[in-house]
Amino acid sequence: MPDHVPDHMPDHVPDQPVDGRRRLVDAMTRRPSGGQVVAGLLLALLGFAAAVQVSALRSETPYAGARRGDLVSLLQSLSAAQDRATRQLADLQETRDALEESTTQRAAALEEAQRRLGDLRILAGAIGAEGPGVRITITDPDGTVGARTLLNAVEELRDAGAEAIEINDQARVVAATYLTDGSDPIDGELDVGGTTVRAPYVVDAIGSPETLAEATAFPGGLTDEVEDLGGTVGVETPETVRVTSLAPPPDTEFVEPST
Amino acid sequence: MIALLGLLVGIVAGLFLEPAVPISLQPYLPIAVVAALDATFGAFRAMLDGIFDEKVFVISFVSNVLIAALIVYLGDQLGVGSQLSTGVVVVLGIRIFSNVAAIRRHLFHA
Numbered sequence: 001m002p003d004h005v006p007d008h009m010p011d012h013v014p015d016q017p018v019d020g021r022r023r024l025v026d027a028m029t030r031r032p033s034g035g036q037v038v039a040g041l042l043l044a045l046l047g048f049a050a051a052v053q054v055s056a057l058r059s060e061t062p063y064a065g066a067r068r069g070d071l072v073s074l075l076q077s078l079s080a081a082q083d084r085a086t087r088q089l090a091d092l093q094e095t096r097d098a099l100e101e102s103t104t105q106r107a108a109a110l111e112e113a114q115r116r117l118g119d120l121r122i123l124a125g126a127i128g129a130e131g132p133g134v135r136i137t138i139t140d141p142d143g144t145v146g147a148r149t150l151l152n153a154v155e156e157l158r159d160a161g162a163e164a165i166e167i168n169d170q171a172r173v174v175a176a177t178y179l180t181d182g183s184d185p186i187d188g189e190l191d192v193g194g195t196t197v198r199a200p201y202v203v204d205a206i207g208s209p210e211t212l213a214e215a216t217a218f219p220g221g222l223t224d225e226v227e228d229l230g231g232t233v234g235v236e237t238p239e240t241v242r243v244t245s246l247a248p249p250p251d252t253e254f255v256e257p258s259t
Numbered sequence: 260m261i262a263l264l265g266l267l268v269g270i271v272a273g274l275f276l277e278p279a280v281p282i283s284l285q286p287y288l289p290i291a292v293v294a295a296l297d298a299t300f301g302a303f304r305a306m307l308d309g310i311f312d313e314k315v316f317v318i319s320f321v322s323n324v325l326i327a328a329l330i331v332y333l334g335d336q337l338g339v340g341s342q343l344s345t346g347v348v349v350v351l352g353i354r355i356f357s358n359v360a361a362i363r364r365h366l367f368h369a
Contacts, residue, residue, distance in 0.1 A: 020307040020365030027306055035313025039302070040265030042320050046295040047266045051273025053288050056280045067341060 125174040125247025129164040133206035133241035137234040140199035143188035144229040147179040153222045160215035162205040164243045171195040172247040209237040287328040294327035297351045300358040307365040
């Protein structure tokens with residue numbers, strides 16, 4: 001081109017850097033040659049590879065580009081951590097099992113203790129009780145049935161397995177209960193553990209009804225004894241016998257529970 | 260002109276097709292891209308210098324890519340892959356910078 005416009009040559013030759021720009025413009029406007037097509041193909045390959053690499057990096061997991069050595073050490077540290085976690089898990093499970101076992105034992109012991117507590121409170125007369133049993137009615141028209149007879153009756157009932165005994169729905173009979181005649185032995189009055197009861201005496205006893213009924217009926221037993229004194233003995237076996245009166249609580253001064 | 264068009268077409272195709280990189284090529288692709296970039300900037304500078312030759316460009320492009328991949332492969336085999344990759348990227352980066360500096364002088368006289 002400069003050859004065709006020699007007039008402009010002096011302008012362009014000293015201004016050397018313009019050549020670079022003009023060459024760029026020339027390259028942009030030049031008719032494509034075969035070599036340019038090859039270069040374009042190569043550049044297309046470059047752009048393609050670059051874009052693929054960028055998008056692959058975006059979608060890859062962080063470890064996809066890591067090297068083998070790094071991955072191996074990573075794997076080792078992970079498996080070591082897993083081992084530690086497994087050991088901890090085993091320890092904790094052991095602890096949990098031990099705790100659960102001791103909890104179960106405690107619960108069982110507590111349940112047993114509660115059951116014993118209930119039994120003992122019934123035996124001590126601290127709470128009411130109910131269950132199968134007998135109701136023995138002793139009439140005493142002459143006032144001749146005394147503490148001795150009734151004490152015998154209570155002893156027989158205890159021997160027969162009575163678990164709770166009550167007289168006239170007023171006086172609970174427990175191990176420490178005493179029975180005495182009043183000031184007058186034949187007035188039809190008894191002192192049962194501090195409570196005065198009057199004839200006719202109704203003795204409620206909880207236990208096996210058959211055994212308890214037999215305990216009053218054997219020859220020379222309660223029935224014969226009372227009938228000798230002029231009274232009568234009636235034995236009922238209701239479905240449920242209720243013992244509601246309570247024994248006075250023991251007034252302990254010196255004793256303390258020991259373990 | 261055709262070269263610029265080719266570059267654009269390649270980028271667009273790569274972005275839209277999103278092909279998965281084969282596992283065997285994964286370590287070499289980034290380095291190959293950097294090497295090809297170096298060849299491309301070198302060619303651009305040569306064009307501005309008026310000494311651009313398509314044959315030289317094609318050969319330098321292909322050989323740059325192959326040598327870069329070979330170096331990475333060797334490095335991986337020798338156990339110094341990451342260090343060698345870094346070295347290659349540094350060298351190619353320096354070359355790209357010097358080429359861009361020459362291009363800048365041509366286009367902006369600065």
